[in-house]
Amino acid sequence: MVFTSPRVGGLYFDAVRAGLERAGVTPVARHDVPDGEEHKSLEEYCRALRALLSSFPDPTRAPLVVNLGGGLLSDLGGFVAGTFRRGVPCVHVPTTLLACVDAGVGGKVAVNLGSVKNLVGLFHQPRLVFIDLATLKTLDARELRSGIAEVIKYGAVLSAPLFGRLERDLAKLLAADASLLRTVVAECCRLKARVVAADEFDRKGKRIALNFGHTLGHALEMAAEPHLTHGEAVAVGMVAAARFSARLGFCPETVVRRLRELISRAGLPVSGRGLELAPETVLRLMLHDKKAGRGKLRFVLPTRLGAWRAVEVGDQEVLREVVRYALE
Amino acid sequence: MVFTSPRVGGLYFDAVRAGLERAGVTPVARHDVPDGEEHKSLEEYCRALRALLSSFPDPTRAPLVVNLGGGLLSDLGGFVAGTFRRGVPCVHVPTTLLACVDAGVGGKVAVNLGSVKNLVGLFHQPRLVFIDLATLKTLDARELRSGIAEVIKYGAVLSAPLFGRLERDLAKLLAADASLLRTVVAECCRLKARVVAADEFDRKGKRIALNFGHTLGHALEMAAEPHLTHGEAVAVGMVAAARFSARLGFCPETVVRRLRELISRAGLPVSGRGLELAPETVLRLMLHDKKAGRGKLRFVLPTRLGAWRAVEVGDQEVLREVVRYALE
Numbered sequence: 001m002v003f004t005s006p007r008v009g010g011l012y013f014d015a016v017r018a019g020l021e022r023a024g025v026t027p028v029a030r031h032d033v034p035d036g037e038e039h040k041s042l043e044e045y046c047r048a049l050r051a052l053l054s055s056f057p058d059p060t061r062a063p064l065v066v067n068l069g070g071g072l073l074s075d076l077g078g079f080v081a082g083t084f085r086r087g088v089p090c091v092h093v094p095t096t097l098l099a100c101v102d103a104g105v106g107g108k109v110a111v112n113l114g115s116v117k118n119l120v121g122l123f124h125q126p127r128l129v130f131i132d133l134a135t136l137k138t139l140d141a142r143e144l145r146s147g148i149a150e151v152i153k154y155g156a157v158l159s160a161p162l163f164g165r166l167e168r169d170l171a172k173l174l175a176a177d178a179s180l181l182r183t184v185v186a187e188c189c190r191l192k193a194r195v196v197a198a199d200e201f202d203r204k205g206k207r208i209a210l211n212f213g214h215t216l217g218h219a220l221e222m223a224a225e226p227h228l229t230h231g232e233a234v235a236v237g238m239v240a241a242a243r244f245s246a247r248l249g250f251c252p253e254t255v256v257r258r259l260r261e262l263i264s265r266a267g268l269p270v271s272g273r274g275l276e277l278a279p280e281t282v283l284r285l286m287l288h289d290k291k292a293g294r295g296k297l298r299f300v301l302p303t304r305l306g307a308w309r310a311v312e313v314g315d316q317e318v319l320r321e322v323v324r325y326a327l328e
Numbered sequence: 329m330v331f332t333s334p335r336v337g338g339l340y341f342d343a344v345r346a347g348l349e350r351a352g353v354t355p356v357a358r359h360d361v362p363d364g365e366e367h368k369s370l371e372e373y374c375r376a377l378r379a380l381l382s383s384f385p386d387p388t389r390a391p392l393v394v395n396l397g398g399g400l401l402s403d404l405g406g407f408v409a410g411t412f413r414r415g416v417p418c419v420h421v422p423t424t425l426l427a428c429v430d431a432g433v434g435g436k437v438a439v440n441l442g443s444v445k446n447l448v449g450l451f452h453q454p455r456l457v458f459i460d461l462a463t464l465k466t467l468d469a470r471e472l473r474s475g476i477a478e479v480i481k482y483g484a485v486l487s488a489p490l491f492g493r494l495e496r497d498l499a500k501l502l503a504a505d506a507s508l509l510r511t512v513v514a515e516c517c518r519l520k521a522r523v524v525a526a527d528e529f530d531r532k533g534k535r536i537a538l539n540f541g542h543t544l545g546h547a548l549e550m551a552a553e554p555h556l557t558h559g560e561a562v563a564v565g566m567v568a569a570a571r572f573s574a575r576l577g578f579c580p581e582t583v584v585r586r587l588r589e590l591i592s593r594a595g596l597p598v599s600g601r602g603l604e605l606a607p608e609t610v611l612r613l614m615l616h617d618k619k620a621g622r623g624k625l626r627f628v629l630p631t632r633l634g635a636w637r638a639v640e641v642g643d644q645e646v647l648r649e650v651v652r653y654a655l656e
Contacts, residue, residue, distance in 0.1 A: 042374045
């Protein structure tokens with residue numbers, strides 16, 4: 001069962017079906033989830049479950065779920081696979097740079113509920129993440145940059161060599177150079193897999209490293225909806241987190257400067273200035289993030305390039321200051 | 329958050345709330361799921377998720393889910409708990425004998441989809457199964473007997489001493505004798521916990537022992553809907569499975585005789601005669617059971633009292649014969 005979107009399915013479903021048929025995985029069915037974050041919903045989850053049951057009613061053959069598209073598809077299709085017959089195997093075929101380096105690896109699957117992102121879901125590891133970099137050629141420049149923001153995240157808190165490489169070769173990456181993309185995507189998947197393997201169920205405080213830039217980023221993304229992509233919001237969140245880190249004395253100012261410069265060169269925003277967001281709105285959304293805990297917000301802060309620490313902040317005045325960093 | 333039914337909530341919610349408040353678990357909210365298997369649905373699952381989010385929007389405090397009622401409540405409420413924020417703790421408070429010995433322990437949670445029972449769900453272990461046998465006093469005689477069918481199941485395939493005890497003391501059990509209930513419920517939970525601990529995710533072929541009588545029972549329950557309770561259908565399924573076992577030479581006829589006699593004395597049916605079910609309908613439903621695999625049906629058959637083996641049957645003629653045992 002291939003879950004996809006009308007657009008991505010139109011481009012790649014035939015190739016995926018042909019591949020599955022050549023491998024003897026038949027019959028192949030297709031179910032489309034409409035594009036747009038508002039469709040990452042319980043309603044679409046239920047609709048996808050019914051489609052799966054209707055295409056694969058035979059309980060003697062467990063269906064394989066293939067999620068072809070961006071992060072919405074792997075999140076929603078993975079949740080369907082994780083709960084259909086209490087779990088059937090799934091394969092992610094990410095077709096955006098963001099999904100290649102973020103949603104594909106890791107096993108977190110979910111849908112949104114109300115205004116809360118990823119509120120309902122579970123952990124369900126894919127059997128395989130199949131990345132064909134040729135699919136990235138159909139990405140528009142803004143989608144590509146959104147993915148580059150997550151790539152910068154990996155360099156900033158997990159790998160100084162990757163960060164250096166990005167500083168050197170950013171122009172090639174922005175031009176979607178095939179050889180560089182292969183190196184960079186593989187390295188990000190390796191970095192993420194290492195973190196996830198050490199903390200699969202997000203209970204040991206290690207997986208939170210992947211959240212660098214996201215505490216503020218998620219809130220900004222929702223507050224500015226639909227004017228910021230996920231990557232743009234994370235870019236702003238990373239710069240604000242780095243400034244906060246420097247202000248607390250956890251990292252030197254050079255980290256802030258190099259991060260801001262790389263983000264800026266990537267054509268990504270370094271602040272939310274101009275969006276006319278109310279600080280109180282962002283603060284409120286941030287406090288309602290799923291990852292908030294025990295009355296406090298946890299921030300991942302760089303200590304130097306490629307390294308990080310977490311801090312918990314409960315003081316509302318301090319949180320307002322961090323929001324101000326992001327908006328000024 | 330207490331998930332319950334209008335009837336059970338009316339009887340016990342105040343006591344549960346008082347207990348939670350005394351323990352400092354506040355605030356306590358209540359959400360009712362209507363009685364009836366047709367409400368073990370994706371719609372009620374979504375409605376319960378929304379109620380949980382609306383009562384506990386604060387992401388800084390993980391809610392505790394308490395499922396107060398029969399198996400429908402622990403199955404549906406457990407599924408909600410297993411997926412809300414990718415899993416929050418839950419406690420089952422079973423108020424039927426069936427739920428005490430069956431749904432409470434084990435971690436299988438799910439809702440139905442279409443005509444398929446428990447199609448959508450996952451494994452989510454409760455932190456605690458809290459059984460107050462005083463709640464069983466409000467069960468009517470037929471509900472009690474339905475639970476006794478599952479108790480007989482434990483004796484028949486997992487514990488000869490329990491089976492002997494039931495043969496001796498059945499009258500006291502039918503009278504809901506408090507001391508005997510305590511012994512029997514505790515023993516069933518111990519037996520189930522031992523099986524589940526050895527095969528938590530139902531991948532090692534051990535947990536299937538709990539399915540004795542259920543391969544046919546589930547199909548009969550659906551075919552006869554609403555004329556057979558779960559326990560009544562399982563009772564018929566157990567007798568048919570024992571006859572099948574004896575016919576294959578896997579157990580002596582005395583096992584069939586003693587099982588049929590105990591079930592009959594408990595006021596439970598030993599066959600579906602009189603329900604006017606079409607054998608082909610039962611066969612079709614059986615082949616669509618979630619537990620069917622690789623084109624074959626697996627039956628759990630007693631080899632002597634307290635012991636079992638599994639057989640896979642693919643031959644349609646043999647399956648028809650087993651259905652005939654259950655209907656004649």
